[in-house]
Amino acid sequence: MSGYKKFVVVGAGNLGSLIVEELLKQKAAGAVEEITIVTRPASKDNETNKAFAARGARIAAADLTDVSALTTALGGAHVVISTVSLTVIDAQVPVAQAAKAAGAHVFIPSEFGGPTDHLNDSLLGLKGALHAKLREVGPPLLLVYTGPTADTSWVGSPLVATGNAPISFTARNDVARFLVYVLVRAPAARLQNQTLRLEGDRASFNEIFKGYEERTGKKLDVTYRSLDSLRAKVAENPQDFDAYLHLIWATDGTNGTPDNGLYPEWNPTKVLDIIAPRK
Ligand SMILES: NC(=O)c1ccc[n+]([C@@H]2O[C@H](COP(=O)([O-])OP(=O)(O)OC[C@H]3O[C@@H](n4cnc5c(N)ncnc54)[C@H](OP(=O)(O)O)[C@@H]3O)[C@@H](O)[C@H]2O)c1
Numbered sequence: 001m002s003g004y005k006k007f008v009v010v011g012a013g014n015l016g017s018l019i020v021e022e023l024l025k026q027k028a029a030g031a032v033e034e035i036t037i038v039t040r041p042a043s044k045d046n047e048t049n050k051a052f053a054a055r056g057a058r059i060a061a062a063d064l065t066d067v068s069a070l071t072t073a074l075g076g077a078h079v080v081i082s083t084v085s086l087t088v089i090d091a092q093v094p095v096a097q098a099a100k101a102a103g104a105h106v107f108i109p110s111e112f113g114g115p116t117d118h119l120n121d122s123l124l125g126l127k128g129a130l131h132a133k134l135r136e137v138g139p140p141l142l143l144v145y146t147g148p149t150a151d152t153s154w155v156g157s158p159l160v161a162t163g164n165a166p167i168s169f170t171a172r173n174d175v176a177r178f179l180v181y182v183l184v185r186a187p188a189a190r191l192q193n194q195t196l197r198l199e200g201d202r203a204s205f206n207e208i209f210k211g212y213e214e215r216t217g218k219k220l221d222v223t224y225r226s227l228d229s230l231r232a233k234v235a236e237n238p239q240d241f242d243a244y245l246h247l248i249w250a251t252d253g254t255n256g257t258p259d260n261g262l263y264p265e266w267n268p269t270k271v272l273d274i275i276a277p278r279k
């Protein structure tokens with residue numbers, strides 16, 4: 001058991017809200033003592049924060065550039081989980097500084113996608129390029145790699161590369177469940193300066209599309225693109241997120257050896273069961 005009982009989520013948006021939900025479950029079970037949501041002052045009274053406050057979370061407003069206000073907001077936290085949006089990934093430097101000043105044992109940066117350690121000057125490379133700075137100013141890091149969410153947005157008229165490469169997918173509620181379970185139950189040494197590689201499912205797009213067609217009887221209109229055309233698109237416009245992601249998924253789409261064994265009963269949802277649930 002880590003002994004960690006006081007948790008902070010910075011930026012409880014799409015993913016962070018699900019992590020707060022899991023923390024609330026663990027609080028009800030007696031495994032978590034305190035949950036704080038750090039939010040920008042303008043978001044303090046939004047519906048999500050008000051609802052979480054009513055269920056026992058503490059809401060602390062702080063500007064993400066104000067280290068002193070952040071340090072006060074994070075005071076007493078054992079673990080600081082950042083789930084801020086990709087658009088403000090650099091804002092995590094003052095958050096990590098404040099986490100260290102507040103005495104936190106672990107800082108989890110907003111990763112929650114495929115591995116970024118080896119990426120540098122690219123869209124998701126922003127995350128990887130930040131690790132060294134976060135290590136320098138903050139508490140020990142825990143990097144959480146989940147692969148793409150098992151989302152439905154790419155089903156319909158999908159555009160993919162070859163479609164044959166295996167990809168690690170994890171649904172967001174499975175990410176939240178795994179993360180909170182491990183933060184409470186794994187030994188602290190497994191959480192400091194470590195990486196968690198989650199894999200809810202490992203499948204290629206073509207396997208998923210075939211399964212979808214078989215289950216639903218609906219024919220998908222898939223457009224395949226060559227790797228060279230994707231490379232050309234990224235070279236022409238490095239901000240082309242769609243081409244960039246499909247290039248990664250077609251060439252390097254898994255998270256490596258999964259750490260799923262840290263939560264033997266995890267039983268994550270398969271992509272196919274999300275996009276085409278059995279009736
Ligand atoms: N693997 C995947 O397929 C996948 C998919 C989606 C996201 N992700 C990753 O998951 C992480 C969290 O993403 P998310 O979708 O949960 O984030 P999100 O909901 O878009 O944003 C999370 C929170 O960031 C805070 N924030 C602070 N400054 C902000 C600003 N200037 N603009 C917008 N938000 C700001 C907001 O909290 P307050 O309003 O409370 O301050 C917001 O609720 C990111 O690292 C993202 O890249 C991965």
